Amino acid sequence: MEYIKQGFIEAFQLLLQFDPEVYDVIGLSLFVSTSATVIAAFVFVPLGVYLGIKDFKGKKMISRLIYTSMSIPSVIVGLVVALLLARRGPLGFLGLLYTPKAMIIAQTILVIPLILGLTYSMAKNRGVAIHKVAKSLGGTRWDSVILIIRELRIDILVNLATSFSRAISEVGAVMIVGGNIKGQTRVITTTISMMNSMGEYPMAIALGTILLIISFGIHSIIYSYSQEE
Amino acid sequence: MELGIHNLRKRYQNEVVLDIDDLTIEEGVITGITGPNGSGKTTLLNVIAGIEDCYEGKVLYGGKSYSDEIKLKTTLVFQKPYLFRRSVFDNIAYPLNLRKVPRDTVQEKVREIGNLLSINDLMNKKGHQLSGGESQKVALARAMVMEPELLLLDEPTASLDPESVVKIEKSLTEYQKWKGCTVVIITHNIEQSRRLCDKVICLERGKVALNGVL
Ligand SMILES: Nc1ncnc2c1ncn2[C@@H]1O[C@H](COP(=O)(O)OP(=O)(O)O)[C@@H](O)[C@H]1O
Numbered sequence: 001m002e003y004i005k006q007g008f009i010e011a012f013q014l015l016l017q018f019d020p021e022v023y024d025v026i027g028l029s030l031f032v033s034t035s036a037t038v039i040a041a042f043v044f045v046p047l048g049v050y051l052g053i054k055d056f057k058g059k060k061m062i063s064r065l066i067y068t069s070m071s072i073p074s075v076i077v078g079l080v081v082a083l084l085l086a087r088r089g090p091l092g093f094l095g096l097l098y099t100p101k102a103m104i105i106a107q108t109i110l111v112i113p114l115i116l117g118l119t120y121s122m123a124k125n126r127g128v129a130i131h132k133v134a135k136s137l138g139g140t141r142w143d144s145v146i147l148i149i150r151e152l153r154i155d156i157l158v159n160l161a162t163s164f165s166r167a168i169s170e171v172g173a174v175m176i177v178g179g180n181i182k183g184q185t186r187v188i189t190t191t192i193s194m195m196n197s198m199g200e201y202p203m204a205i206a207l208g209t210i211l212l213i214i215s216f217g218i219h220s221i222i223y224s225y226s227q228e229e
Numbered sequence: 230m231e232l233g234i235h236n237l238r239k240r241y242q243n244e245v246v247l248d249i250d251d252l253t254i255e256e257g258v259i260t261g262i263t264g265p266n267g268s269g270k271t272t273l274l275n276v277i278a279g280i281e282d283c284y285e286g287k288v289l290y291g292g293k294s295y296s297d298e299i300k301l302k303t304t305l306v307f308q309k310p311y312l313f314r315r316s317v318f319d320n321i322a323y324p325l326n327l328r329k330v331p332r333d334t335v336q337e338k339v340r341e342i343g344n345l346l347s348i349n350d351l352m353n354k355k356g357h358q359l360s361g362g363e364s365q366k367v368a369l370a371r372a373m374v375m376e377p378e379l380l381l382l383d384e385p386t387a388s389l390d391p392e393s394v395v396k397i398e399k400s401l402t403e404y405q406k407w408k409g410c411t412v413v414i415i416t417h418n419i420e421q422s423r424r425l426c427d428k429v430i431c432l433e434r435g436k437v438a439l440n441g442v443l
């Protein structure tokens with residue numbers, strides 16, 4: 001039990017001393033997962049809303065496809081991206097494997113189904129009524145999409161926070177495509193995993209605490225924003 | 230614009246909810262639609278408004294089929310209005326902003342309609358925080374401000390207090406005379422249809438049971 005107590009004490013020392021290695025790792029995690037969420041959101045929030053309010057043949061099939069792909073394992077995404085980006089792979093000439101860019105690509109692909117699925121089901125349930133109002137006032141389908149995004153912005157933010165949390169807390173994809181290289185592609189989760197296997201508990205505990213604070217923090221900010229509205 | 234409905238059939242899961250062979254709704258007057266609950270009144274209005282576009286038969290607007298041009302000249306006020314999460318002013322301005330109307334004109338038109346319906350004191354409140362009756366008035370204003378040629382109203386006075394009912398009826402008749410638009414209004418109140426309507430259509434189980442003057 002002593003090592004756990006000692007671990008926590010040293011963890012807080014690391015955080016309070018602003019150990020540059022710790023903060024580099026935190027910074028990269030935030031950068032990679034934020035980029036992935038924002039990039040995916042730009043395209044797939046509007047697309048999710050659009051598909052949610054549109055009637056088309058095979059909508060049931062598409063729904064099923066979107067919902068099942070939401071639970072895709074991050075290791076699989078990592079593996080596929082790594083195969084594509086490998087030096088001998090089809091996109092090998094880009095030289096992206098084991099760089100933060102590769103990690104952003106992998107996490108973007110990981111959160112796309114989540115963002116698409118959550119937005120889609122939100123629009124299907126609550127967007128249709130808003131679409132009818134916009135249409136009755138002379139709006140096009142794209143006017144409806146813009147209006148629904150504005151009307152349901154809080155739900156959309158909650159969805160994005162959920163997707164961001166999934167991204168920042170996954171290990172599989174970033175480990176495979178990033179390679180956990182010191183000073184280059186090391187993020188919170190890959191460091192925790194490595195430090196743990198090396199028995200370096202203080203560092204693992206420090207980063208674990210930060211990961212929790214980030215996840216809780218994001219959700220509580222959005223919660224208070226939604227209360228204000 | 231005159232409305233012509235021909236061989237209209239609308240089903241929900243194989244149940245026929247509308248079955249109208251021939252019906253003309255006259256241009257430039259107020260037509261009332263009455264009938265028991267579930268007789269298809271709301272469905273008929275949704276079909277005419279182009280909100281419901283999956284049906285058999287034809288609906289003609291001044292002799293023409295539904296198009297984007299017709300869409301811009303037609304509007305429907307829903308039975309349970311949905312107001313946007315923004316100020317009442319911005320709610321009413323929405324259809325004008327869609328049409329890229331210049332800012333000054335928007336200000337002017339919104340005030341004008343606000344005066345007509347006596348809702349200028351609501352302008353700065355949030356749309357989604359209004360009472361049922363207030364929402365109905367604002368939704369009506371949002372429809373009137375776009376000066377439609379065809380104004381469709383689904384029980385627009387259902388949640389209003391008696392005093393507001395009288396006021397809104399007066400404003401509606403005034404507005405219709407002023408703009409000369411075609412109005413179709415669903416109402417359960419025979420007295421109201423006497424006061425407002427030039428023509429009344431009564432629906433029963435999706436069919437026209439009565440069509441005439443009260
Ligand atoms: N979306 C829907 N799905 C299935 N049935 C519907 C739907 N909308 C309306 N109906 C049915 O169609 C009939 C007519 O409804 P409606 O037009 O709302 O009647 P009214 O407005 O005259 O009360 C009712 O029996 C109702 O249950």
Ligand SMILES: [Mg+2]
Pocket residue numbers: 270271272308
């Ligand atoms: Mg009805």
